[in-house]
Amino acid sequence: SQTIHQWPATLVQPVGSPLSLECTVEGTSNPNLYWYRQAAGRGLQLLFYSVGIGQISSEVPQNLSASRPQDRQFILSSKKLLLSDSGFYLCAWSVSGSNNYGYTFGSGTRLTVV
Amino acid sequence: AQSVTQPDIHITVSEGASLELRCNYSYGATPYLFWYVQSPGQGLQLLLKYFSGDTLVQGIKGFEAEFKRSQSSFNLRKPSVHWSDAAEYFCAVRSNYQLIWGAGTKLIIKP
Structure with a gap:
């Protein structure tokens, strides 16, 4: 069966420090991968999605970047964190090439920038 | 443009009472619709989905939705x-590679 792993679960980082959040999927190949952010009291904001290795689409101009170095690995990064980067980050995957599936989410990373 | 509206930010119901969470969508073609639930500090879990066929769909945890x-x-x-249903609920419509999300409805359960 397919599983998605996301880590770390919580992270406290100072302003100006770098960031790397990792997400991996098991049990499927060529998934669509997504990074979302939830700010406190707000809905889901799509940050990046990827339909294949090295293919990244950015939805919102920001201080963050994403990479997909392997088929089932999706990394969210920043060179210098801002206070506004605080939030709950969610990775998700879906079956490629079909609308008949929803997303499966990881358990999320709570990032606090101090 | 596609959009999803959840008009209620918060809903409070008593334990044992019935529940209805509203979702309206704007989508040009046949919609693929989803409901997700998020417990505090957790990821999102799929409750149910609609693609075609019977307009009343059954999901997990005793939930159902009608298209x-x-x-x-x-x-x-x-x-x-x-009481364990207290969580935030998100409605979404699938559009190409992406899900278009509602803003969510927070469900509060009164004892």
Whole structure:
């Protein structure tokens, strides 16, 4: 069966420090991968999605970047964190090439920038 | 443009009472619709989905939703809520590679 792993679960980082959040999927190949952010009291904001290795689409101009170095690995990064980067980050995957599936989410990373 | 509206930011119901969470969508073609639930500090879990066929779909945890094309709605219902249903609920419509999300409805359960 397919599983998605996301880590770390919580992270406290100072302003100006770098960031790397990792997400991996098991049990499927060529998934669509997504990074979302939830700010406190707000809905889901799509940050990046990827339909294949090295293919990244950015939805919102920001201080963050994403990479997909392997088929089932999706990394969210920043060179210098801002206070506004605080939030709950969610990775998700879906079956490629079909609308008949929803997303499966990881358990999320709570990032606090101090 | 595609959009999803969840008009209620918060809903409070008593334990054991019935529940209906509203969702309206704007989408040009046949919609693929989803309801997700998020417990505090957790990821999102799929409750149910609609693609075609029977407009009343059953999901996990005793939830169901009814697709009404004439009203562009996909409301989520449960006949009797339990305290463990307290969470945030998101409605979404699939558009190409992406899900278009509603803003969510927070469900509060009164004892």
